Amino acid sequence: MQRPLLVSVFIVASCGLAYELIAGALASYLLGDSVMQFSTVIGVYLFAMGIGSWLSKHVGGNLLVRFIQIELMVGLLGGLSAGLLFLLFTLHSGPFRFTLYGLVLLIGILVGLEIPLIMRILKREVAFKDLVAQVLTFDYIGALAVSVLFPLLLAPHLGLVRSALLFGLLNAAVAAWALWLFREQIGPVVTLRAQCVAVIGLLAVGFGFAGHFVSLAEANLYSEDIVHAESSPYQRIVITRWRDELRLYLNHNLQFSSRDEYRYHEALVHPGLATLPGAHRVLVLGGGDGMAVREILKYPQVDSITLVDLDPRMTQLFSQSAMLRELNGDALSSPKLKIINADALQWLEQTQEMFDFVVADFPDPSNHGLGKLYSTAFYRLLQHHVAETGLVVVQATSPMYARESFWTVVTTLEAAGWQTAPYHALVPSFGEWGYILAGPREYRPPAAIPVPTRFITPEALPALFHFPADMARIPAEPNRLDNQNLVRVFEREWGRLQTH
C-alpha cells in the first residue's frame, strides 16, 4: 500500500503545480502583466494550500474515502478551470478576476488537504522520519516534472484548456486507482464509484471537444466571432462579428467597426467633397473596403471613381460577400467605379490622369514602406494629379494619441507646397481621429452638406477644424524619404501608449 500511495503523491503533486501554472499562464495571457499575474496566483495558491493543510485536521472518518473524494473534486475543478475561465472572459471581463482567484483558492485548499491526508494514511505503516522524507521527496519531484513539461510540451502542444483537462483526468485516475486498490479497506461504495465514473466521463468528453473550445476561446482574443480570416500576399485580413457589429482587422489592427465606421468615412469624405460641386473625377487610394466610395457615390456630380488598392483580396471580398456588400452599400459594384489593384505609388507615377478629389486612406505609417505614402515625395507626386480647384484628404492617425505624428503629416504636406486644413472627429472605436484637407488653394468649409449624412452636418463642422489644447499644433519636421522621421515618431508615440 506504501508504493501506490507514493506514486499518487507524485501524480497529485504534479497536478497541484499544473493548476497553479495554468492559472498563472491564463491570467497573463488574458490580462497581461505576467509578473503580476504569476505572483498573485502563486501567492493565493500557496496560501490556500496552507488553509487546506490546516483544515486537514478536521477531516475524519475513512481517510481513504476522503482522499478519493478530494481527488475527484480537485480533478473536476482543476480540470475544468482553464475552460471555465476562458469562457467567462468571453462573456464578461468583470467577474473574471474574482472567479480566477476564487477558483485558485478552492483548488489550493483541496490540494493542500491531499498531502496531510496521505501522510496520515501512511503513518500507520511507516516510521515518521521515513514518511516525511518519502512523501515530500515525491511531492517535489512531481512539481519539478510538471514545471519542466508545462512550458516545453504541454502549453505549446496541448494548450491551456486541454492541459488542465489532462491533469484533471490524472487526479480522477488516481481516485479510481485508489478506489480499486483499497477496495477491501473501503468496502462497497456505489456512490463513490459512480462519482468516479461521472468525473472521468465529463473530463474525457471535455478533452475530446477541447479543440472546438480552444478555437472558440481564441476567437475571443478579438473578443468577437471570426467570420472571415485569410492571408493575402500583402496582409492578414480578419473580419469579426459580435452581435450586429462587424469589424475589419488588417494585420491585427482595427480598420473599422460597423457600429461607427460611418463617422470615420463621413468625416473623411464630406468636408472636402461637399465644397466641390464641380468634382467629376475622384480617386481613392487604399480604402479597398468600399466605405469611402459609398460616401462619394452620394454625390451625383461625380462621374467616375478610381479605387487603387494594393490587395485584390480586399476588393474581391468587399465586392462579393453579401454581408460586406450590405455594409458598403454594394459600392464596389457601381458602374462609375474602376478598381485598380496596384501599388499606389507606382500607379501614380505611371498615370496621366487628373482628379478633382483624392482620398488618401492608407494604413498608419508604422513601417518604412508605409512611411513613403506620407512623404514629401509622395505629396509632390500627388500634385501632378490634382486639378487646380481640387482637394486631397489624408487620413493622418490620431492627433490625440500620436500628436506629433499628425502634425508631422500636416508639416509634410505644407513642405510639399499644399495649403492644408487639418481637422479631427471622434470615432469611438479609434478615439479622436485626424484628417487633413490639402489643396492648391485655401480651403473653405461648405455652407451645406448636400447629401444625406448621419454624423457630419454644417453646424458640426467648425468644431472639427478647431483643435483643443491637448491636440493643438506642435512644431514638427517634414517627413522626407531620406529621413522618414514620421516612422520613428509614430513608433515612439504609439509604442508609449501600448506600454501603459
Added chain:
Amino acid sequence: MRRREFLAAASAAATLAACGSKAMPPLPPGTLSGANDTLGHRLRQHDFPAPGETRRTAVAIVGGGIGGLSAAWKLAGSGCDDFLLLELESEAGGNSRAGKNEISAHPLGAHYLPLPPREARATRQLLAELGVLLGDPEATRPRYDEKYLCHAPQERLYTNGYWQDGLWPTLGVPKADRAQYTRFQDTVAELRQRRDAAGRREFALPLALSSRNPKSVALDRITFRDWLLGEGYTAPGLHWLTDYACRDDYGTSAAQTSAWAGLHYFACRDGEGQVLTAPEGNAWLARGLAQTAAGRIQPDALVFRIEQGKQQSICDVYLAAENRSIRIVARELIWAAPLFLIPHVFAAPRPEWLAGIRGAEYAPWVVANLTLSAAPQTRAGYPLAWDNVLHDSPALGYVVATHQPLRYAPAPTVITWYRALHEESASRHHRLLQGRDAWAAEVLADLSRPHPEIRELATRIDIHRHAHAMIRPLPGRLWGGARNGFESGRAGIQFAHADVSGLSLFEEANFRGVLAAERTLARLGVSYASSL
C-alpha cells in the same frame, strides 16, 4: 550586450542552425561579364590590322569612363563639338556602368555619390544640370531631389547574428571603445573644418585643392592602420570600420592604405553622411555626362598605338566590331584611360610617365547581381536598408536596387553584392579569375549567414569582374611625386583619369576630365567659363 540584443542574436543563431541541415539546391543560372580583357590583352601582341581610313578631329579622348566623359561634357558644354571619344567597351561609363533585367536596373560597379563638398564645383554643376541639385550649386548645403537622396533606412550592419542600425559596430562594444569612436569622430570633424592661410582644406576633394602642409603630406608615408595605432586607437570596432571604409572606397585594407588617403575618406566631405543613389548605381551620372557627347562616342574602339608629334597626335584605333583599324589625327589628345596602359600604347612614352606608373597597383573587384523572388528576410534587428554590410566577411555587403523607386508593395528585387579583392593585385589575381559558378557559390555562402533562405530566393546570379577596377592609394603614391608627370599635362596631351589623382573617386575623375578639357580649350583658343 544588452539582454534584448543577446536574445535576438541567440534566436537568429538558432534559426540558422535549424536551417543548416537542408540539402543544397543547385546554383541559380547567370552570366559572367567584365572588362573586355581579351581585346585589352591584345595590346601585348599588337597584331592589329593596319589602319585604312584616316579621320581628323580637334580633340581625341581616349577612354570613356567618368574622366573621359567629363572631358567630353566640358568640351561640348563650351561649344567645342569637334572631338571624338574612343571607348574600348561597347558602352561608355567605365566603373559606373549598369545592367538591367525584367525586375530592375542594377549597378555593375560604382553605385553612389556622397553629397559633394563645395570644392567639387564641377560635380555640383553637373548635378545642377541634371536637375538633382536644386537651387544654388555654390550653397554650403544645397537641396537635392528626394528621388536621388538615399531613402531611409540607409545602412545597417550584421554583427553577432543581429542587424544593427548604422555601420559603426555598437552591439556589445565596451564603453572605452565607444569613447575611442567619439575621439576619432571629433578628430575628423576638426580636420574637416581646418583651413590653411589660403583657405584650402587639409583634405580637399578634389585632392589637388588640399593644403599640402608638410605635416599632413607626411601622413602619406605611413599606413592608415599604423597611424591609428600610433594615435592610440585600439578599439576593434574602429579598426573594422576604417578597414571597411578603405576596402569600400580604395580596394585596399587599412594596413595597405596611405594614412593620408584613409583620413581623406573621413575628412574631405561636409559630414552630412548622405549619398545620392539610383537603382542603376552611378550609371545615371555617366549617361548624364554622355548625352552631351551623343554621336561623338565611338564604342568597341581599342586605341593600340599613339604617336605624339609637335603639332598633332596620331592614334591608331582597332574597331573590334568591324575588324578593321582607322587612324585618327588629332590636334589635342586627352588620355582618359588607366595610366598602366601607357607603355602598351604610346610609341615613345616619356620617362616621367614610366616612372610615375612604376609600383602602381590596381585593385580587382567582383560585383554580383542577385535577382531575388522576394526581399531577403530580417530575422533580428533593423529592417532591410539600402546598404547592408556584414561584419565578419571579406566582402562589402550588398545594396538593394529597388530601394529608391517609390514603391510600397514588397516584390521581387535585385541586390548587388560587392567584393574588393584587397588581398590580391591585378597582376596576380588568381581568385578573381575563378569562374561564374565558383563566385556564385561564394556569394551565396557569404549571404546565407544573415539570410539562410538566400538560395531559395535567388533566381539569377550574374557576376561582373573588374581586374583593374581602382588604383590603390598605397603609402607614397599620393604625395611621393609619382603623379607629378601627369598632373600638369604637356603640350598636346592632357591626362584625365582618376589615376592621376591616385584615388578612384567619381569627383576626382570628374575633376581630372574637366581640368583636361579646360586646358585643351585654352590651347585651342576656345573661350570657356571654368567649372573648377
